[in-house]
Amino acid sequence: MIVRINRDNGGGDLRLARNTSSDLEHFGGRLGVIESGQRNPMEYQNVSRLSRRTFLFAGFVAAVGGATTYAQQQAPIPETLTQWLGASAKMRKLALQRCLDRIQTMEPSIHAWVQVSPQQYTFRGSLSGIPYGVKDIVETRGLATEYGSPIYKGRIGTTDAAIVREMRKHGAILLGKTQTTAFAYLTPAPTRNPRNLEHTPGGSSSGSAAAVAAGMVPFAIGEQTRGSVLRPASFCGVTGFKPTYGLLSMEGVLPLSKSLDTLGFFTHTPADMSALWDSLGHSLGRSEDFDLGAPEPMPDVEPSMAAAYKNALSRLRNAGVSIRPIDIAGTIAKLAEANLTVMLYEGARFHKQRYDQYGNRLADLADLVRKGLQISVDVYEETLRYIDSCRVQFAEQFKRTPVILTPAAMGPAPTGLASTGDPRMNAPWTALGTPAVSIPMPVGTALPLGLQLTAERGGDARLLRTAVRLQNMLCSQPI
Numbered sequence: 001m002i003v004r005i006n007r008d009n010g011g012g013d014l015r016l017a018r019n020t021s022s023d024l025e026h027f028g029g030r031l032g033v034i035e036s037g038q039r040n041p042m043e044y045q046n047v048s049r050l051s052r053r054t055f056l057f058a059g060f061v062a063a064v065g066g067a068t069t070y071a072q073q074q075a076p077i078p079e080t081l082t083q084w085l086g087a088s089a090k091m092r093k094l095a096l097q098r099c100l101d102r103i104q105t106m107e108p109s110i111h112a113w114v115q116v117s118p119q120q121y122t123f124r125g126s127l128s129g130i131p132y133g134v135k136d137i138v139e140t141r142g143l144a145t146e147y148g149s150p151i152y153k154g155r156i157g158t159t160d161a162a163i164v165r166e167m168r169k170h171g172a173i174l175l176g177k178t179q180t181t182a183f184a185y186l187t188p189a190p191t192r193n194p195r196n197l198e199h200t201p202g203g204s205s206s207g208s209a210a211a212v213a214a215g216m217v218p219f220a221i222g223e224q225t226r227g228s229v230l231r232p233a234s235f236c237g238v239t240g241f242k243p244t245y246g247l248l249s250m251e252g253v254l255p256l257s258k259s260l261d262t263l264g265f266f267t268h269t270p271a272d273m274s275a276l277w278d279s280l281g282h283s284l285g286r287s288e289d290f291d292l293g294a295p296e297p298m299p300d301v302e303p304s305m306a307a308a309y310k311n312a313l314s315r316l317r318n319a320g321v322s323i324r325p326i327d328i329a330g331t332i333a334k335l336a337e338a339n340l341t342v343m344l345y346e347g348a349r350f351h352k353q354r355y356d357q358y359g360n361r362l363a364d365l366a367d368l369v370r371k372g373l374q375i376s377v378d379v380y381e382e383t384l385r386y387i388d389s390c391r392v393q394f395a396e397q398f399k400r401t402p403v404i405l406t407p408a409a410m411g412p413a414p415t416g417l418a419s420t421g422d423p424r425m426n427a428p429w430t431a432l433g434t435p436a437v438s439i440p441m442p443v444g445t446a447l448p449l450g451l452q453l454t455a456e457r458g459g460d461a462r463l464l465r466t467a468v469r470l471q472n473m474l475c476s477q478p479i
Contacts, residue, residue, distance in 0.1 A: 161252025178207030203420030227423025234450025245433030293401030302411030348372020
């Protein structure tokens with residue numbers, strides 16, 4: 001059964017047309033095709049006025065096959081990755097159908113996807129039958145790889161990136177490509193924040209964060225050069241994790257800055273992230289007791305973030321956590337500027353040929369190239385030396401406080417889509433190459449805010465264990 005959603009060019013109502021096609025059936029289920037057009041961004045519905053350019057959707061695969069028993073129908077369908085990992089193969093198929101249903105219902109409002117085309121999996125592994133999305137700067141064979149730019153609209157990938165091959169090895173189902181800012185830089189994607197559609201989900205990994213927050217997939221892959229995983233996680237109220245620089249292969253991922261670019265993940269909770277890391281074959285280590293560090297004075301952030309951050313630290317101290325003040329606010333501010341210098345210098349030189357070809361059609365990326373080419377090699381090398389000196393400084397600090405707590409963003413998600421937010425809280429750790437994770441803080445009904453944790457390079461397991469522990473403490477106390 002093919003379900004095709006058509007729209008007229010004038011932006012009229014959606015019309016459903018149904019056709020049968022037995023030769024498109026696989027996975028034991030049905031294949032549905034959604035062609036995405038311009039949509040009303042403010043309502044969860046499939047009938048709307050159209051208001052934005054056409055996006056490609058193809059290959060919607062419903063993975064449920066055969067009849068299910070009454071007991072299976074009554075069993076809770078998994079939503080978080082931890083629940084998926086504990087579910088039977090049959091229940092995973094039911095959960096995949098729910099993901100597809102949610103996309104069909106919610107995508108007209110959220111715009112998280114460039115293309116939805118679930119891929120068949122041929123390997124059995126720890127993630128068998130579990131769907132995920134991947135940011136559209138990651139090369140995928142036979143699927144859209146458009147870099148978030150209209151210049152490359154319709155481009156199809158010719159190979160699979162290393163991270164996609166790794167996921168396939170573990171049996172995960174690539175559900176499709178998620179929206180990104182153009183070239184993973186500034187020009188926003190059309191994606192909206194599922195927590196409040198009037199607000200940005202952050203960037204550049206906009207679609208990956210939104211897809212997880214909306215329950216469309218239990219996990220998604222993003223990438224960070226300044227704050228493109230941790231900030232969207234904070235804005236969308238999910239968990240974002242940037243591993244140690246160089247731990248995950250960047251083969252097949254469009255570069256921006258070779259010294260900074262790092263793949264990352266989104267899940268609902270820190271426990272999900274820990275389970276994902278374990279499923280990918282990474283050690284989770286053993287439990288430890290140690291002091292945590294927190295900047296004093298604290299970084300200059302918006303009042304709502306400052307209040308939530310102080311409240312979180314207070315709650316953790318009340319739960320018995322030892323948190324020591326550390327004087328790093330000035331250093332991390334300088335590191336954020338150093339991160340920007342490195343990104344501009346390296347990004348300009350990587351994209352110069354593209355700029356020579358397309359000029360101002362690159363929008364914000366054109367500005368990056370012009371600014372970056374003005375940075376001298378002497379300034380660039382001096383900046384790298386400063387970052388190296390800070391690595392030595394923080395290596396000593398992590399001996400005293402193995403995990404450091406900071407705000408994950410300047411504040412809540414800004415209103416509108418013109419800006420994806422300020423990455424200053426995340427950029428220092430990207431410059432240092434340390435692992436970092438953003439976990440949701442208790443904020444009641446307000447827009448989400450994240451608590452950021454970072455540890456020494458290679459301390460990914462310790463970081464994730466700590467994140468799970470702190471999240472449990474924060475959630476165990478009344479707001």
